[in-house]
Amino acid sequence: MSAQIKSSSKERSYWCLKLLALLQDMATQNTNAVQQLLADVDCLEVERRYPESGLLFAGRRWRAYYHCHETVFMHPNEHGHFHIFTDIGDQHWAHAAGLSIDAEGQPLQWFTVNRWVTDGPWLDSDVFLKQLKYITENNEEEGLVTSWLATLLALYNDTLFDLFNSRDEKIRHHSTGCSEVVTQENRDLYTLSTQSVHLQSKLEKHLLCDQGGVQG
Amino acid sequence: MKSKQARIIVGTAISAAVIAVAVDHTRQRLPDPEKQLASQQAVIIIDEGEEMPAENNGDCGKPTTLGRQASPCSL
Numbered sequence: 001m002s003a004q005i006k007s008s009s010k011e012r013s014y015w016c017l018k019l020l021a022l023l024q025d026m027a028t029q030n031t032n033a034v035q036q037l038l039a040d041v042d043c044l045e046v047e048r049r050y051p052e053s054g055l056l057f058a059g060r061r062w063r064a065y066y067h068c069h070e071t072v073f074m075h076p077n078e079h080g081h082f083h084i085f086t087d088i089g090d091q092h093w094a095h096a097a098g099l100s101i102d103a104e105g106q107p108l109q110w111f112t113v114n115r116w117v118t119d120g121p122w123l124d125s126d127v128f129l130k131q132l133k134y135i136t137e138n139n140e141e142e143g144l145v146t147s148w149l150a151t152l153l154a155l156y157n158d159t160l161f162d163l164f165n166s167r168d169e170k171i172r173h174h175s176t177g178c179s180e181v182v183t184q185e186n187r188d189l190y191t192l193s194t195q196s197v198h199l200q201s202k203l204e205k206h207l208l209c210d211q212g213g214v215q216g
Numbered sequence: 217m218k219s220k221q222a223r224i225i226v227g228t229a230i231s232a233a234v235i236a237v238a239v240d241h242t243r244q245r246l247p248d249p250e251k252q253l254a255s256q257q258a259v260i261i262i263d264e265g266e267e268m269p270a271e272n273n274g275d276c277g278k279p280t281t282l283g284r285q286a287s288p289c290s291l
Contacts, residue, residue, distance in 0.1 A: 020230070020238060027241030035244050044249045047288075054291065063291070068249035079246050083289050093291050104243040119287035200239045207230050 007157060014137060015155040016206045019199070022148050032105030033148045034080070037066055046070045054085070057146035058135045061087045064149055066101070074111055074191065079103045081111075082149065083118060086131040094123035096131070097160060099152070099197070107152070107197040110160060112167040114192055115184035122184060125164040132157050155202070159195045166193035 007015075026032055031039075037050055044050075049065040056063050068080035078100045085093040095118035100108040115122050135154045153160070170192045175183045183189065 020235065023238040023242055027238050030241065030244060032242040032244050034246055038247065041247075044247045046249045046251055065291075067289070069288075070249075070251065080249065083291075085291055095289075098289075101246075103246055105246055106239075106243060113289065116287055117289050119290035200235055203235045203239075204232055207235065208232060 007154075012155070012206050015151055016203055019148075019151045019155060020203055020207065022144060022151060023199070026144060026148075031144075033145045034066060034101050034105045036143075037145050044068065055143075055146050055149070057150050058139050061131060061134045062096075062150065062153070063087070063093060064146075074098065074194075075100045075102075075108045077102045077108060079105075084149065084153070085118075085120070086123065086128070088121060088123065088127055088131070092121050094121045094127070096123055096128055097163060099149075107199060109197055110156065110163050110195045112163055112192045114186065114189045116187065117190060125161070125168060128164055129157075129161065132160070152197075156195075156197070159197075163193050163195045166195075 026036065029036075037055075038044060041050065046068050047070070049067050051065065054063040054065045062084065063086070064082050064084045066080055066082050074081055080101055082099040082101070084096050084099065086096050088094050095113065095115075098111045098113060100111060102108050132153060135150045139150060170189075171180050171183050174186065174189060
């Protein structure tokens with residue numbers, strides 16, 4: 001890996017404030033990102049993608065959908081998860097990460113999966129970091145859900161960097177005696193890495209500590 | 217978005233309580249997912265003597281070496 005994203009304190013504060021504003025906006029409507037996404041859905045079906053064509057954001061370079069499986073597997077408290085893809089050129093969408101959501105619409109964890117699970121090209125970590133840079137303060141997202149997703153990706157960029165490192169380490173670990181491309185097709189390897197998410201702690205850590213730093 | 221963000225944040229002292237209230241009020245019960253509706257299930261016609269297709273319900277919750285040919289979470 002040749003690159004790493006390090007957010008400045010100012011950038012982190014910006015994304016934290018943006019996330020807090022989004023949460024307050026959702027709070028006033030008594031909703032959350034997933035409930036908002038499913039607002040017009042009469043019957044939520046397992047294995048179906050919501051929305052079917054995916055949500056585009058960050059200059060149409062990122063795309064996501066939400067779905068539920070019949071059997072919970074990513075996290076014991078999971079309701080469903082977002083799969084988040086990025087356009088690496090020529091309309092080739094590579095899977096970047098998944099985001100598990102609990103039954104009350106709260107994020108539980110980021111995760112990566114093996115290549116065969118999502119199909120499409122394998123996303124190298126360098127390319128992933130480059131794609132993250134398209135999520136900027138200047139993106140004018142149209143809706144709450146895409147704004148929320150883009151903000152989480154930006155706010156958790158260092159966590160996602162670690163997530164990718166762990167993913168690649170696991171692939172290397174299982175590639176003794178075979179190529180990594182073969183390991184990426186190994187049906188026994190499903191989830192490759194996880195990183196827990198706790199929005200309240202994240203906001204408290206950065207917003208309250210930053211305030212304290214200024215005052216102190 | 218930016219003006220709305222400024223409107224909400226400015227003038228609000230950010231405290232642990234403000235953050236907790238915002239997060240708590242987004243805790244809204246999601247609908248329980250249901251199995252695929254019968255009316256929307258695909259009908260597969262098997263000709264006499266033709267081999268039955270392997271079951272693939274898209275469930276990626278049970279890691280197994282069997283029946284793992286599809287990509288259950290593709291775009």
